[in-house]
Amino acid sequence: MASASSSAPVLEHGVAPLRAGQGISFVLRRLHSLTGIIPVGAFLFEHILISNSTAIGQNGPSAYARQVSFLANLPLVFFLELFGIWIPIAYHALYGFYIWYRGEGNTVSYPWTGNWMYTLQRWTGAIAFIYIVWHTYTMRFTGIDLHDHPLASFGKVQGEVIHTPLFLFYVVGLVAASWHFAYGIWLFSAKWGIVSGDKAQKRLLRACLVFFLLLCGVGLASLYSFRSRPIADDDQNRAMIQSHEKPGGQATDRKGAQ
Amino acid sequence: MADKTVILKIKRQLTPNGKSYWEEFSVPYRPNMNVISALMDIAADPVTRDGKATTPITYDSNCLEEVCGSCAMLINGKARMACSALIDQLEQPIRLEPFSKFPVVRDLATDRSVIFENLKAVKAWVPIDGTYDLGAGPRMTAEDQEAAYPLSRCISCCCCMEACPQFNEDTGFVGAATISQVRLFNTHPTGKALQRERLAALMGDGGIQECGYAQNCVEVCPKDIPLTKSISEVGGQVMKQALGDMLRR
Numbered sequence: 001m002a003s004a005s006s007s008a009p010v011l012e013h014g015v016a017p018l019r020a021g022q023g024i025s026f027v028l029r030r031l032h033s034l035t036g037i038i039p040v041g042a043f044l045f046e047h048i049l050i051s052n053s054t055a056i057g058q059n060g061p062s063a064y065a066r067q068v069s070f071l072a073n074l075p076l077v078f079f080l081e082l083f084g085i086w087i088p089i090a091y092h093a094l095y096g097f098y099i100w101y102r103g104e105g106n107t108v109s110y111p112w113t114g115n116w117m118y119t120l121q122r123w124t125g126a127i128a129f130i131y132i133v134w135h136t137y138t139m140r141f142t143g144i145d146l147h148d149h150p151l152a153s154f155g156k157v158q159g160e161v162i163h164t165p166l167f168l169f170y171v172v173g174l175v176a177a178s179w180h181f182a183y184g185i186w187l188f189s190a191k192w193g194i195v196s197g198d199k200a201q202k203r204l205l206r207a208c209l210v211f212f213l214l215l216c217g218v219g220l221a222s223l224y225s226f227r228s229r230p231i232a233d234d235d236q237n238r239a240m241i242q243s244h245e246k247p248g249g250q251a252t253d254r255k256g257a258q
Numbered sequence: 259m260a261d262k263t264v265i266l267k268i269k270r271q272l273t274p275n276g277k278s279y280w281e282e283f284s285v286p287y288r289p290n291m292n293v294i295s296a297l298m299d300i301a302a303d304p305v306t307r308d309g310k311a312t313t314p315i316t317y318d319s320n321c322l323e324e325v326c327g328s329c330a331m332l333i334n335g336k337a338r339m340a341c342s343a344l345i346d347q348l349e350q351p352i353r354l355e356p357f358s359k360f361p362v363v364r365d366l367a368t369d370r371s372v373i374f375e376n377l378k379a380v381k382a383w384v385p386i387d388g389t390y391d392l393g394a395g396p397r398m399t400a401e402d403q404e405a406a407y408p409l410s411r412c413i414s415c416c417c418c419m420e421a422c423p424q425f426n427e428d429t430g431f432v433g434a435a436t437i438s439q440v441r442l443f444n445t446h447p448t449g450k451a452l453q454r455e456r457l458a459a460l461m462g463d464g465g466i467q468e469c470g471y472a473q474n475c476v477e478v479c480p481k482d483i484p485l486t487k488s489i490s491e492v493g494g495q496v497m498k499q500a501l502g503d504m505l506r507r
C-alpha cells in the first residue's frame with residue numbers, strides 16, 4: 001500500500017475481495033456440510049427412526065434391549081463410535097460454531113423467512129449440541145454401562161425421562177436436532193447444486209418438513225413410551241441383567257455415577 | 259396539500275474515517291417524489307429541519323431509472339436503490355444511511371469497488387481478444403438465452419452483498435452478484451472457455467462456500483435476478499469440478 005495519498009484518501013477497511021486460489025476453507029466448509037448429512041444425520045436417522053422406535057409399544061423394553069444389544073455388539077464398536085459419531089459430530093459442531101461466529105445475523109433489518117431459517121439453523125444447532133453433550137455424558141459415560149448391560153437400557157432412559165424437567169429437555173433436544181437435520185438436508189441440496197430451481201426447492205422444503213414431523217413424531221412416541229410404562233425399578237433391572245449374564249459379570253457396578 | 263412535507267433523517271459523515279452523525283431535513287411534498295428528488299431538494303436549500311445551514315448531501319446517482327446501480331443505500335434500514343424508492347411508499351421519517359459494509363466516502367456515497375475486484379477475480383467476461391478476427395461465435399439456444407438474460411441485468415449495485423449475513427470483514431465473502439455472473443459467463447458459448455478458472459477462483463477463501471443460504475440476496479435484488487438459483491447452479495458446477503479433479507488430476 002505505497003500509493004501516494006495526494007488525490008483520494010486510502011480506504012483501509014471494508015470487505016476483502018475474493019482470494020482466488022488461496023486457502024482451504026472450501027474443503028473445510030464442504031466437509032462441514034457433508035458430515036451433517038453423513039454420518040451425523042444418518043446416525044440421527046438410525047437413532048430415532050430405527051433404535052428409539054423399538055421402545056414404542058407393548059414389547060418396548062425387550063425390543064429396545066435387543067436393539068441396544070445389537071448395536072453394542074457391532075464389530076469394532078468403539079471405532080465405529082469414534083470415527084462414525086464422535087469425531088464427525090465434534091467437527092460439525094465446532095466448525096459450526098466458527099461459522100456462526102463469523103456470520104452477522106440481520107433478521108432485524110431483513111425479517112424474511114429464509115433469513116430467519118438461517119438464524120434458526122444456528123440456534124437449533126447450538127441447542128442440539130448442548131443436548132447431545134449432556135445426553136452422551138449421562139447415557140454413555142456415566143451410570144450403568146449399556147454396552148455391557150443392554151437389558152438395563154430401557155430402565156436407564158426411563159430413569160431420566162420420568163423427571164419432567166429432563167423429559168422436557170429431551171423434547172427440546174429432539175425438536176432442535178430434528179429441525180437442524182431436516183432443514184440441513186434442504187440446505188445441503190441447495191448449496192451442492194442438487195436442487196436448484198425455485199419450484200424444486202419449494203417441493204423439497206415440503207418434503208423436509210414432513211421428514212421433520214416424522215422424526216419428531218417417532219421421537220415423541222418413544223419418549224412417551226419410556227415415560228408411560230411402569231417404572232422398571234433397580235431390582236427388576238438387576239434381575240433381568242443377571243439372568244442374562246455369566247456369573248462374575250456383576251450388574252450392580254454403577255461406574256462413575258454419583 | 260401545500261404544506262405537506264417529507265421528513266428525512268440522514269446519516270452523514272464528512273470524511274472516510276470521520277465520525278458519523280444524523281441530520282434531519284424537511285422538504286415540501288410533491289406527487290411522485292423519490293428519494294433522489296428529495297435529496298435534490300435538500301441540495302437546492304441545504305438547511306436542516308431546525309433551521310441550521312449545512313452542506314448538501316453527498317450521494318452517488320446517475321441514470322435515475324434503476325439501471326446504473328449507483329444510488330444504492332440503506333433506506334429505512336434496507337438495501338435498495340434510491341431512484342426507485344418512491345416517497346409515497348415509504349414510512350416517515352425516512353431514514354437514509356450509507357451501506358454499512360462498504361467504506362464510506364462521504365455521507366451516502368460508499369466505495370463499492372470490491373465488486374469490481376471480485377468480477378475480475380472470476381474473469382467475468384467473454385474472452386475474444388486476439389491478434390486476428392475470430393469470426394462469429396457459436397449460436398446460443400433460445401432456452402439458454404432466456405436463462406442468461408435475467409442474469410445479464412445485474413447492475414453491480416451491491417444490494418445483495420449488503421443484505422447478506424455472510425458478507426462481512428470476517429468472511430470476505432464474494433457475494434451473490436459475482437457468483438451469478440459466473441453462471442452467466444459459464445452459460446455463454448464462448449465465455450465457457452474460462453469456466454474452469456472461474457470455478458477454481460470461487461473455491462478460494464471467501465468463495466461460494468461462505469454462502470449460508472439466508473436468501474436475502476434474492477429478496478433485495480432490485481433487478482429480480484434469480485440469485486439463489488445461480489448460487490445453487492454454480493455450487494453444483496463447483497462441486498462437480500472439485501470432485502472431478504480429485505479423481506482425475
